[in-house]
Amino acid sequence: MFRRRPVTALTTAVLVFAAMTFPEVAAQAATSTFQPVADTYVDGSVTGTNYGTSGQLGVDNSPAKRMFLRFTVSGVSGPVGSAKLRVHTDDVSGAESDNGGLFRAVSSTTWSETGTTWNNQPAIDGATLGSLGAVSAGAWYEIDVTSYVTGNGTYSIAVTSASTDGADYDARESGTATAPQLVVTSGSTPPPTGDVLVGAGDIADSGAGDTATAALLDGIPGTIFTLGDNVYDNGTAAEFSTYYGPTWGRHKARTRPVPGNHDYNTSGASGYYGYFGSSAGDPSKGYYSYDLGSSWHVIVLNSNCSVVSCSSTSAQVTWLKADLAAGGRPCTVAMWHHPRYTSGANHAPNSSVAPFVQALYDAGADLILTGHNHQYERFAPINPANQLDTARGIRHFVVGTGGASHYGFGTILANSEVRNSDTYGVLKLTLSASSYTWQFVPEAGRTFADSGTTNCH
DSSP, X not given: OOOOOOSOOOHHHHHHHHHOOOOOOOTTEEEEEEOOSEEEEEETTSTTOOOTTOSEEEXXXXXXXXXXXXXXXXXXXXXXXXXXEEEEBOOSTTOOBSOOEEEEXXXXXXXXXXXXXXXXXXXXXXXXXXXXXXXXXTOEEEEEOTTTOOSSEEEEEEEEOSOSSOEEEEOGGGOTTTSOEEEXXXXXXXXXXXXXXXXXXXXXXXXXXXXXXXXXXXXXXXXXXXXXXXXXXXOOHHHIIIIITTTGGGGGGGEEOOOOTTGGGSXXXXXHHHHHGGGGOOTTTOOEEEEETTTEEEEEOOOOTTTSOOSTTSHHHHHHHHHHHHOOOSEEEEEXXXXXXXXXXXXXXXXXXXXXXXXXXXXXXXXXXXXXXXXXXXXXXXXXXXXXXXXXXXXXXXXXXXXXXXXXXXXXOTTEEEEESSOOEEEXXXXXXXXXXXXXXXXXXXXXXXXXXXXXX
């Protein structure tokens, strides 16, 4: 619930801010940070009271509280590449909340910071910009508002909450260290050039995670991959229609899927193959390959080894070796559902897929993408025995972040470089002639990120 405190900048908050690191922007771009010219909140239980001089901003639903922010953007030249609203939660004990609020645009830019009350608050009449889930005390959170902040001008944003466990944010009166920020990047920032491959695994169910990740795909062009367990719980045609269709399904025409164990909970994965059709390959196999751009070969394998054998002498591995031997492209990425290596607590490393990894390593492949554990993990380039190999090693990713509820981590394996278990998102790969750039793109309102570039073998 909301608590007022004196208008001072707390030492703890300053230290939290100082420890933060924000993404670097390319030299061709200009980044400007703006603080609010006005901010306040209104309270439905005291309808005539103004809180414009308070050091905190509250959102709640019992009693109803709404907060308002106004920024003036000036001096920006060139097109706006990105605009991020950053807010800092109050750092007093008990300030955590299960709902950080819904952020919306407001058309009015003339409301008074010291005169606005519940009775005369501006209409919250603009587009939804994003939302925050659970928030912790004394932390920064970020909302992408690029669709709204398009250049110089004045912008108003309102935040509401449907939760009775309200969230508290620092106001501009709390001091510059924790005041809200609008960070605008403008100018020419050329993205990495190349073909884009983007996706995740463990995707669609009755929750909101798949909606959040599908929204990310709306703004990312390229070929979409899935990493299995496309729909929960049983991969039925009805589940594909009800859960996958309205979210990731709107990108079906550009999707190349991978089958997971939940997809095979329906006999023969008939829901999966029926939904994706020829894009999923031969229903009796579930493995296939295709070329992307002029330099990359993409291999999809079926790691449901009790259904389609994965042994070193199986038809699948025999096909894999022949496909790799055919060559023709200098760079190779392979993907399937069950990870050979993972630090996840729910599913252990899967030795059944070891023949896949050995064949790919022998052929000089570059990347392996898997899901199954509902989290993100990146390994260093490794050989088939999970030993660091900077010369010929394959970088492994576990990207089970498509929307199903998160899993935790257990024993952390050697060569695990980056991990996250609380953020939905997609892995975006920009595939160039002789290298690849990876970027984990988080759901709106989350700040976890991971990126880098590596040359092909």
